[in-house]
Amino acid sequence: MKNLLEDLIALQQVELEIFKAEEGLRELPKNIEEIESIIQARKRSLDAIDEEIASYEQRKEPLEAELKENQAILDAADARIKRIKTNKEFLALQREIDLAKKRKADLEEQILSIMERIEKKSMERERIRESFNADRAVLEERKAKVEQQIRELEAVLADYRGKDKALREGVDPSLLSRYDRIKNSKKGLAVVACVDGVCRGCHMHIQPQLFNELVRGDKLITCPSCQRILYAETLDDHEDH
Numbered sequence: 001m002k003n004l005l006e007d008l009i010a011l012q013q014v015e016l017e018i019f020k021a022e023e024g025l026r027e028l029p030k031n032i033e034e035i036e037s038i039i040q041a042r043k044r045s046l047d048a049i050d051e052e053i054a055s056y057e058q059r060k061e062p063l064e065a066e067l068k069e070n071q072a073i074l075d076a077a078d079a080r081i082k083r084i085k086t087n088k089e090f091l092a093l094q095r096e097i098d099l100a101k102k103r104k105a106d107l108e109e110q111i112l113s114i115m116e117r118i119e120k121k122s123m124e125r126e127r128i129r130e131s132f133n134a135d136r137a138v139l140e141e142r143k144a145k146v147e148q149q150i151r152e153l154e155a156v157l158a159d160y161r162g163k164d165k166a167l168r169e170g171v172d173p174s175l176l177s178r179y180d181r182i183k184n185s186k187k188g189l190a191v192v193a194c195v196d197g198v199c200r201g202c203h204m205h206i207q208p209q210l211f212n213e214l215v216r217g218d219k220l221i222t223c224p225s226c227q228r229i230l231y232a233e234t235l236d237d238h239e240d241h
């Protein structure tokens, strides 16, 4: 029984590493996706504010062009007013000047209000950019760490793959099928030590009588609480590991 279990324990060690590596390789890419989606969301909020600023600039352009034209009208009227002969012409021109001045004040007010909004948005953009840069460094570092973990797990897999097949061939078939059944329901851990009467799988005590049987080692004992296959280990044995 003891030798049979030794082969099984060796097999489990390999398969547990493979199991953990495969599980990690399924889960870790999700962490990377999450980090990337955070970075993308932050980028989008910067892009959105850039678009807002650009749309304000667009609204400002025609107003500035009109202000320039308006100034040209005022300059021309100023030049003309000195050469005016009749009161009627003077009044007409004066009315034109008044209108242009009113429009000028109106345009200047609109442009100023847009510039204030652009300034406010630019400050907001700067704040977002600064916090993004700080967070981004943290996120990139976290991502690099996860990528490193993935590479390590891939190396473990490359190392262990194939070894399990050779080990399987050495294990008694009926024991193997029992092991496989337990393994699938216990996340890969089907054979555990029982140290001084305590199952290392579920940390429950087994009955002293059962432990004595286990120590004798002449039959297969499973834990009554978690159903894992047990092998005996005294505390001294255990500390050696």
Ligand SMILES: [Zn+2]
Pocket (backbone or CB within 6 Å): 199, 200, 201, 202, 203, 204, 223, 224, 225, 226, 227, 228
């Ligand atoms: Zn147990």
